[in-house]
Amino acid sequence: MTKSIRARYTLEFKEEAVRLVTGGERVATVARNLGLSEQTLHNWIKAAGNGGLKSSATPAVSAEQMEISRLRTELSRVKMERDILKKAAAYFARESL
Structure with missing residues (x-):
């Protein structure tokens, strides 16, 4: 449905x-x-x-509220990218030993 x-x-x-x-x-x-x-x-x-x-x-949503929303979205994306890079770095560090 x-x-x-x-x-x-x-x-x-x-x-x-x-x-x-x-x-x-x-x-x-x-x-x-x-x-x-x-x-x-x-x-x-x-x-x-x-x-x-x-x-x-x-x-109506104010310009400040729109900017806060955009920044929160960008922050969550950057945190996710950072976590992926941390895991990749750890993986390749183990592989080279």
Whole structure:
């Protein structure tokens, strides 16, 4: 059984989709053009009518957080390379005796 990944949309995307429908386009057409299910779009329209349309996208990541993540990834790669080189050096040192 394949586990599906739930899509997340920004508030601006949702508002634009609702605006297209309230502007006179059909729900089915807008949903198909945006790659949404009709039910999702209906839910957004209903939420917008109740004033509860919210963004489900994750908060923006700052530049510092991105840099920290990149550095952590690089550190783990360098540690792995170091461990491999240690083992290789030990192996070749034993072989030359």
